Amino acid sequence: MPQLLLEIFSEEIPARMQQGAARDLERMVSDRLKAAGLTWEALTTYAGPRRLTLVIDGLPVATPDREEEVKGPRASAPEQALEGFLRKTGLTRDQLTERDGVLFAVLSSKGRATTDLVAETVDQVIRTFPWPKSMRWGSGTLRWVRPIKRILCLFDGKVVPFEIDGIQSDAITEGHRFLGSGELLHVSDFVDYRTQLEKNFVLLDVADRKLRILEQAKAACAARGLALVDDDGLLDEVAGLAEWPTPILGDMDPQFLALPPEVVRLSMKVHQKYFAVRDPSKDCLAPNFLVVANVEATDGGKALAAGNSRVLSARLNDARFFWEEDQKVGFDAWNAKLSGVTFHAKLGTLAERVERIAALAREIAPRVGADADEAETAARLSKADLLSGMVSEFPELQGIMGGYYARLAGHSDAIADAVRDHYKPQGPADTVPTAPVTIAVALADKLDTLVGFFAIDEKPTGSKDPFALRRAALGVIRMVLELGRPLSLRQIIADHLPRVLSDAVSEIWVELPEPRKLLAWARGHELPMWRERMLSAAKDGGRWTIHTQDGKAAAQDLLAFFADRLTVLLRDRGQRHDLVAAVFALGDDDLVRIVRRVEALAAFLATDDGANLLAGYKRASNILRAEEKKGPLPTGMVQTGLPNQPEAETILAFAVGAARTAVEAALETEDFAAAMTALARLRAPVDRFFDDVLVNSDIPAERENRLKLLGQVRDVMGQVADFGQIAG
Numbered sequence: 001m002p003q004l005l006l007e008i009f010s011e012e013i014p015a016r017m018q019q020g021a022a023r024d025l026e027r028m029v030s031d032r033l034k035a036a037g038l039t040w041e042a043l044t045t046y047a048g049p050r051r052l053t054l055v056i057d058g059l060p061v062a063t064p065d066r067e068e069e070v071k072g073p074r075a076s077a078p079e080q081a082l083e084g085f086l087r088k089t090g091l092t093r094d095q096l097t098e099r100d101g102v103l104f105a106v107l108s109s110k111g112r113a114t115t116d117l118v119a120e121t122v123d124q125v126i127r128t129f130p131w132p133k134s135m136r137w138g139s140g141t142l143r144w145v146r147p148i149k150r151i152l153c154l155f156d157g158k159v160v161p162f163e164i165d166g167i168q169s170d171a172i173t174e175g176h177r178f179l180g181s182g183e184l185l186h187v188s189d190f191v192d193y194r195t196q197l198e199k200n201f202v203l204l205d206v207a208d209r210k211l212r213i214l215e216q217a218k219a220a221c222a223a224r225g226l227a228l229v230d231d232d233g234l235l236d237e238v239a240g241l242a243e244w245p246t247p248i249l250g251d252m253d254p255q256f257l258a259l260p261p262e263v264v265r266l267s268m269k270v271h272q273k274y275f276a277v278r279d280p281s282k283d284c285l286a287p288n289f290l291v292v293a294n295v296e297a298t299d300g301g302k303a304l305a306a307g308n309s310r311v312l313s314a315r316l317n318d319a320r321f322f323w324e325e326d327q328k329v330g331f332d333a334w335n336a337k338l339s340g341v342t343f344h345a346k347l348g349t350l351a352e353r354v355e356r357i358a359a360l361a362r363e364i365a366p367r368v369g370a371d372a373d374e375a376e377t378a379a380r381l382s383k384a385d386l387l388s389g390m391v392s393e394f395p396e397l398q399g400i401m402g403g404y405y406a407r408l409a410g411h412s413d414a415i416a417d418a419v420r421d422h423y424k425p426q427g428p429a430d431t432v433p434t435a436p437v438t439i440a441v442a443l444a445d446k447l448d449t450l451v452g453f454f455a456i457d458e459k460p461t462g463s464k465d466p467f468a469l470r471r472a473a474l475g476v477i478r479m480v481l482e483l484g485r486p487l488s489l490r491q492i493i494a495d496h497l498p499r500v501l502s503d504a505v506s507e508i509w510v511e512l513p514e515p516r517k518l519l520a521w522a523r524g525h526e527l528p529m530w531r532e533r534m535l536s537a538a539k540d541g542g543r544w545t546i547h548t549q550d551g552k553a554a555a556q557d558l559l560a561f562f563a564d565r566l567t568v569l570l571r572d573r574g575q576r577h578d579l580v581a582a583v584f585a586l587g588d589d590d591l592v593r594i595v596r597r598v599e600a601l602a603a604f605l606a607t608d609d610g611a612n613l614l615a616g617y618k619r620a621s622n623i624l625r626a627e628e629k630k631g632p633l634p635t636g637m638v639q640t641g642l643p644n645q646p647e648a649e650t651i652l653a654f655a656v657g658a659a660r661t662a663v664e665a666a667l668e669t670e671d672f673a674a675a676m677t678a679l680a681r682l683r684a685p686v687d688r689f690f691d692d693v694l695v696n697s698d699i700p701a702e703r704e705n706r707l708k709l710l711g712q713v714r715d716v717m718g719q720v721a722d723f724g725q726i727a728g
Contacts, residue, residue: 175200
């Protein structure tokens, strides 16, 4: 079947936009062609520095003829309804058919030529393409990321004729800007198109460009006994900068290796798009770099390498200046400036945030095996490097530079490491800190963020999470689980909320038109710490805010948020979300213990005893719920040895008593597997009870005793989990 080939050729497309543009091109074209009734065998898109390409194999030459039946009004409907239906369909009354008293219209339409649809589709796609940034050029009205030079559009080997803002479609493309032949390339189909581009030094597929970069870069390094420092993000970027990427190994001044390796690598990557190079024999960076050029130089790249080396030296000289100047300034000066930096309008300054983190880190330290003084010191240093020259230049180095500066200032390795790593883990792929002091500060940092934003009701909604609270909560959970120690989130949150609430502000405006009465008003509302802020507000019109957030509600919401994040984490590990809910319902907030309960519960329910006992629990619960609607359930001791009492009732009564004792003992020692084993012994007695005993006996005393017994079954099982929340 015919093939469609489309190329939109323009000036250079920013590398960061290319792959998103390829996806958008595929989506927009496929949506429009599908809506027109077309199908195909394969659709592929490509993106590069100067072109977006789409190829579709197996397109029919025209859309199929269509016949659609439209239901109309009843034959007995008023004349106005009939006239409206006829206008809508464009038919006459005698062209309608009637079935069961209802009128129907059969609408037929001839198929359209694919070339016509393609021309319309390309026009619509180009005019509505969702570039993050676009521009208009010349005297036209068209907008594109960069000026469009030509549009190649072939269907079944022939040009699809159309014109968009003065650009006429054709069968012509261009090769490499410098290495190509300089002639326009006339193509007949995709194979010819791709072949001619490669002959003219253009690799169409980004995967081919990446492979060429990696193979040649590693070969160049290996030839000198070096190794390339892998960087997938940088590889993605440079593959979008060159149509014929050619790696060149260059040298740099070895003196720059005195800088922290993170600084050297980031200077190379951010400013110059260079790869760092490692010396395997010394396990450190080598005085080299690897640049990806877009040409094949006649001198093997020596001149290019030398020029890039001079540019890199200038960048690294700047970095060295920041490194040396920062060491002259130090933590005291940086921390003093934090009071002038707003963390959040409702949560105070960074200085206030550091005070909160320090207090919380000190409280958490003994619970995670850390020294409290070291944890507090590290917390007080943790945000200082945000005011350093190096971090101002390279925000990605926050924390990392603080760790270096703390070590140079004479602080212990534990403190320096905590400053360096307290942002970890920053995502699911990031490592979890294991050093006790680091854990204390990292937990304090994330928990202060979570408690603070929940206190001011800035919770994530739907897909929006501007303050990365989901990531923070997941980081807390991963650290606590990795630590393996009991840690009460409820208690930590309750202890920390008063600190946050003393600085937090809600969105309730208070009119204070008379500044002279402002301080009296503040004292009356116990807000003396806001004196300076409120005076400033008075100068701006006397509007300020007071805090009214309900701390208890915020704490409950945050605990529920942790439950949701834990559910997501355990689901990714193969656990069922309903089991997490069943355990959380008990009110336990120790994440380690919750996970152990969930794992034991999952193993129990995977057995026949567990599955059948769950069914028995649900049956008992249904009976009890129905009876609760009639009035309070009977409570008290279950009687045994009653006249004509069924043996199954007596057996279950003794089994429940034994299970209660065993479950309580197992839970006391947190042996959840033993608790599940104790519950498993109830399976046979419960099954027999429901087989042999009528709960709703006509004799009130029998009915009451049996309802008490079922209530005890529910209570004993409820000590392990809320089985009512488990599906099945």
